[in-house]
Amino acid sequence: MSQVREAMVPEPGTLDASASAQEAGERLSDPAVRAVLVCDDGGKLVGIVTRKTLVQEIVATGRDPRSTSLRDIAEPPLFTLDASMDLDDAYHALEDHDLERVPVVEDGRLVGILSRTVLQRRLAEDEPPTQQQV
Secondary structure (H helix, E strand, C coil): CCEHHHCCEECCCEEECCCEHHHHHHHHCCCCCCCEEEECCCCEEEEEECHHHHHHHHHCCCCCCCCCEHHHHCECCCCCEECCCEHHHHHHHHHHHCCCEEEEEECCEEEEEEEHHHHHHHHHCCCCCCCCCC
16 A cells, blocks of 8 residues: 655755744745745754745734744644555545645654645556656
8 A cells, every 4th residue: 555655745845943034935935835844953844834924924013034933933734644644545635625735744753745736646547656767
């Protein structure tokens, strides 16, 4: 049986909890980046910062983005998946919660991101993907 760790994107880009809201804003200025994952020194997922977070927590309140740490504004993740979870169960969880991308954790540490699109493609395949010969 296939597990989430086999379909996730490993080592997603993160920022440390001590990083500034300004740094998160710089990352989020890239249209391809929808959220910044925030981790502590041990790699534990602390929370997520989105454009909406920056508007609500920085712009609307007049806080200084250069001196506000992500630890202070990161929203706790609404949902995570365990890396050892069965792919079929993960798919149903994403469908039930109507989520596109979910952080994947192992012993509390962030190890990847699972995308519903990638998961659907993976489940539609008859066999696991093979390495292409170069």
